[in-house]
Amino acid sequence: MFTRYYQPQKDICVDETLVGTRGRTAMLQYIPSKHSKFGVKFWVLAESATGYIVRMSCYLGKKFQPVTSGVCQETSVELDLLRESELLGRGYHVFCDNFFTSVELAKALLRMGTFLTGTIRSNRRIPSTIKEANVLPGNTIFMRQGRILLAAHKGMERKRPVRLLSTAIPSDLSRGVPAMVSAYNKNMGGVDGADMQFSFYSNMRKSLKVWKKMAFHILQRMLLNSYVLYKSNTSEKAMSRLQFIQEVIEGLALRHLNELDCPTIPVQPRQTPEKTKLVKLAGHLQKDCSVCSDRALGIRRRSRMVCQKCRKGVHISCKRQHKCSEE
Structure with a gap:
């Protein structure tokens, strides 16, 4: 073959x-x-x-x-x-x-x-x-x-x-x-x-x-051989082997979906939330930390750092848990 x-x-x-x-x-x-x-x-x-x-x-x-x-x-x-x-x-x-x-x-x-x-x-x-x-x-x-x-x-x-x-x-x-x-x-x-x-x-x-193990090994050998065939027959700049594998997988998946008459859903790019930026208050001013401070429970913890957007107090160690109200 x-x-x-x-x-x-x-x-x-x-x-x-x-x-x-x-x-x-x-x-x-x-x-x-x-x-x-x-x-x-x-x-x-x-x-x-x-x-x-x-x-x-x-x-x-x-x-x-x-x-x-x-x-x-x-x-x-x-x-x-x-x-x-x-x-x-x-x-x-x-x-x-x-x-x-x-x-x-x-x-x-x-x-x-x-x-x-x-x-x-x-x-x-x-x-x-x-x-x-x-x-x-x-x-x-x-x-x-x-x-x-x-x-x-x-x-x-x-x-x-x-x-x-x-x-x-x-x-x-x-x-x-x-x-x-x-x-x-x-x-x-x-x-x-x-x-x-x-x-x-x-x-x-x-x-x-x-x-x-043997079945997957033979399939991967066939995939490696197909990449050699691709490189020997393309007149343009050859894509990397990783890109070639991804293209083969996506092509087989799309063909399978077309055979099943399944509607394809466009994939939305993943949006990464912006990182919280902290600024230091002037002088010796402090504000209650919006993450770990709760006066209703008698817990009062103050910070000299505030969120740049919502201007709420935030400790540096609480930066990841802070949810900015301006987002």
Whole structure:
């Protein structure tokens, strides 16, 4: 559905996101690196530049989604997302983290006309030169097999080298940093960027109903995608995302009222009462406070301050309770 009105750019990324909930469900996952830690996990395919969600897939857990024999989970997840989005064989460049990246996945995507770049774990099937690389700070080791390029790079401030795989980026260096590292840092944040934008105007509420959390999450994803569509198709100065959300809500509410044939009542602007201004009496003159003084009850409290309009005595502490007779 998300690819019907929008064609994503060449660089896309695959990552996971978590819908935070502590409700009872077999789909509940624990991911300590996420803000919510507990929740329902979604596999997400997004455009790197804008964070536009191309495809989402809910992970149901091992009980309902057992791993197919002979195929790794990360490989099947990424291939399914690309296949269901109809992006395979069209020259797209996929960026992913070390959970997904493997030599087997890179070969499978190459056969389908799709490129891959990502970090790779040292326990994957890679040459020992890269797996056990003892790299000095600021240096890089490259290995190539056909279109597949492996690298082990150690930054000046890192204690351990980072290992990467790419089937599209050459072994170029820019100021000692491989081109694949720069490309990965630039294009891998699509899903995380969408999560960040999503959190700014989130309407999530506390609820133990898991289906309710998931439904509202999907609706907000659709709203975020619609804002990306709006920005990419408007020729005028784009409104802010908050203004866009308000316009969508008002438009849906007006449409609902029109369907019910309800007369619309114009909203009157709220009038804020003027604040009481106090002035000091000349000399040592005093007047009874109009708020806390009552001679009928034998309570006499005098003030040297009076209201500027009605000229009645008012203590500074009674200013808020004073009702001016001139208003």
